[in-house]
Amino acid sequence: MAKIKITFPDGSKKEYAKGASPLDIAKSISDGLARSVIVAKFNGKMVDLDRPLQENGELVLLKPSESEGLDVLRHSCAHLLAHAVKRLYPDALPTLGPPVEHGFYYDFDKLSITNDDLPRIEAEMRKIAKEHVKAERIEHKDKAEALKIYAKNPYKVEMIKGFDEGSSSYRHGDFQDLCRGPHVPNSSVYEKAGFKLDKIAGAYWRGKSENTMLTRIYGLCFATKKELAEFLRLREEAEQRDHRKLGKEHELLMFHEYSPGSPFFLFKGAVLYNELLAFVREEYAKRGYNEVITPLVYDKALWETSGHWEHYREDMFHLEIDGREFSLKPMNCPSHCLIYKNSAKSYRDLPIRIADFAPLHRNELKGVLAGLTRVRKFSQDDSHTFCAEEQLEEEVIGLLDYVKYVYEKVFHFDYSLVLSTRPEKFMGDKKLWDKAENLLAKTLEKQKISFTINEGDGAFYGPKIDIRIKDALGREWQLATIQLDFQLPLRFGLEYEGSDGQRHTPIMIHKAILGSLERFIGILIEHYAAKFPLWLSPVQARIITIADRHKQYADDVAKAFRMKGLRVDVDARGETTNKKVREAQLDQVNYILVVGDKELADGMVNVRTRDGKVHGTKKYVDLADELVAEAKARK
Numbered sequence: 001m002a003k004i005k006i007t008f009p010d011g012s013k014k015e016y017a018k019g020a021s022p023l024d025i026a027k028s029i030s031d032g033l034a035r036s037v038i039v040a041k042f043n044g045k046m047v048d049l050d051r052p053l054q055e056n057g058e059l060v061l062l063k064p065s066e067s068e069g070l071d072v073l074r075h076s077c078a079h080l081l082a083h084a085v086k087r088l089y090p091d092a093l094p095t096l097g098p099p100v101e102h103g104f105y106y107d108f109d110k111l112s113i114t115n116d117d118l119p120r121i122e123a124e125m126r127k128i129a130k131e132h133v134k135a136e137r138i139e140h141k142d143k144a145e146a147l148k149i150y151a152k153n154p155y156k157v158e159m160i161k162g163f164d165e166g167s168s169s170y171r172h173g174d175f176q177d178l179c180r181g182p183h184v185p186n187s188s189v190y191e192k193a194g195f196k197l198d199k200i201a202g203a204y205w206r207g208k209s210e211n212t213m214l215t216r217i218y219g220l221c222f223a224t225k226k227e228l229a230e231f232l233r234l235r236e237e238a239e240q241r242d243h244r245k246l247g248k249e250h251e252l253l254m255f256h257e258y259s260p261g262s263p264f265f266l267f268k269g270a271v272l273y274n275e276l277l278a279f280v281r282e283e284y285a286k287r288g289y290n291e292v293i294t295p296l297v298y299d300k301a302l303w304e305t306s307g308h309w310e311h312y313r314e315d316m317f318h319l320e321i322d323g324r325e326f327s328l329k330p331m332n333c334p335s336h337c338l339i340y341k342n343s344a345k346s347y348r349d350l351p352i353r354i355a356d357f358a359p360l361h362r363n364e365l366k367g368v369l370a371g372l373t374r375v376r377k378f379s380q381d382d383s384h385t386f387c388a389e390e391q392l393e394e395e396v397i398g399l400l401d402y403v404k405y406v407y408e409k410v411f412h413f414d415y416s417l418v419l420s421t422r423p424e425k426f427m428g429d430k431k432l433w434d435k436a437e438n439l440l441a442k443t444l445e446k447q448k449i450s451f452t453i454n455e456g457d458g459a460f461y462g463p464k465i466d467i468r469i470k471d472a473l474g475r476e477w478q479l480a481t482i483q484l485d486f487q488l489p490l491r492f493g494l495e496y497e498g499s500d501g502q503r504h505t506p507i508m509i510h511k512a513i514l515g516s517l518e519r520f521i522g523i524l525i526e527h528y529a530a531k532f533p534l535w536l537s538p539v540q541a542r543i544i545t546i547a548d549r550h551k552q553y554a555d556d557v558a559k560a561f562r563m564k565g566l567r568v569d570v571d572a573r574g575e576t577t578n579k580k581v582r583e584a585q586l587d588q589v590n591y592i593l594v595v596g597d598k599e600l601a602d603g604m605v606n607v608r609t610r611d612g613k614v615h616g617t618k619k620y621v622d623l624a625d626e627l628v629a630e631a632k633a634r635k
């Protein structure tokens, strides 16, 4: 009997009878393995588990927990959906149904349903799972054969006509669908997997608005029921924490149709904003940055020099004044080049670190605007360092220390860095690129900061480091960026006199640590679920009276706290103390201070925290000092 040699991912090799299927091979290893694999990859090509293998090759057996396995699980789940739909709505015409992030969708014509119908369809899918329906691959002899089978479905007909190679179908009992495969071997797989129909939407055939509007059913699908439950929990939590929702409930921000994509920070939101600015300014003072205040509107000549006119014009807002063309600045870099050029520079002046919180405007499409995450008006903790080549290492060390301090020590985010290197289309000296890339990588290693390399993903003007953080819900955000720029200084003709008496071009470093302050605040609101640490909190303490006769004392305590720079308010309403405490907790006030006869007599307050803990009475003057210290430490 002819043999084939199979190589496994660990490098081990074994002989099998020619024609053995991946499932046969899995069984020969263990029954457990055979039960858990759903598909295989043979010589780099995805194949069904029952495909007879005819030649030597590398075999990977895939479980739903592996990403390629999960894709097949999700893909097959779309067919399971179509199967259920056809049983319940025989006139429906299945069109296309690919796997997507978190699950799959399938588009149908002649299917008129609402979200209320989804539980019934899902129940039918579970029924099919219980029936243990086998998947059977059918190769079509030619186009004519396939066209005959799908003659009643114009969408499948259109697809078949468009195929270059032969086509195939999969039969699942009483349901057959056009597909290249592979599929999971049996619907029983879905007894273990976690799936759920999510919602319906309208979608045009092939995404073109001149075509028929189809009914799209979205489904979620995960390897296990547990993973699905965890996904649903996190999604629910994310909805609860949505910064637009919390921003409204906690009176932090608002939007108005008269200025789309441009957030209004209300009194409490402005506190957050200004506390972040104060924090950045403190760091600037320690780290040798100098802040400037710059115009927002510039003649088009500036953008021609910077290159924005050529590459970025459509994303900018333009105005005409006195017959001249002006634009609102979308970034600070060009204006900082003008500042650099304002006076002659020598090597003794470098490095120069220019910081700017100027509002920036970008003409984002109206359709993509979303809360604080996609806006038209924002500010960054933006700065530009101009330095000599030999100062680059020290600058990069300083910047990475800054990143580490902010994300590790202050915000306690999990974060990782990505180093993006020279793209195919780059400008400047290749040697300088290599040198800079090596320097960035070496410095990251020295600082013991974990990073990955994104080969060829740098900007055309220089390599960059992007910082990604993970929030409380495990979602990733890209925030900070450190970009070297060898080009803009050339475009603006920036120079300094070196110690050798010669003219040199400085290197420019663009950096933003928090990035867009608007976006950062949106992330913070969701990360903390509006339970801000003391230093950021809009209301740090609330003084609650037990009876009307305590109001004067409450006002005196509040005044003493305010004199120390703390943000406090007084609740002297005629409501019960319990109700007032409860409301203060819901408002996420950090410290709740109740005052009655005893406290009044002794110069005390009864201290609670928003988590419901009662900490007993304390002299209010002492407490004020403690809170000042806690806020200052930014814990």
Ligand SMILES: [Zn+2]
Pocket (backbone or CB within 6 Å): 075, 076, 079, 170, 178, 179, 180, 181, 182, 183
């Ligand atoms: Zn398929």
Ligand SMILES: [Zn+2]
Pocket (backbone or CB within 6 Å): 331, 332, 333, 383, 384, 510, 511
């Ligand atoms: Zn810049």
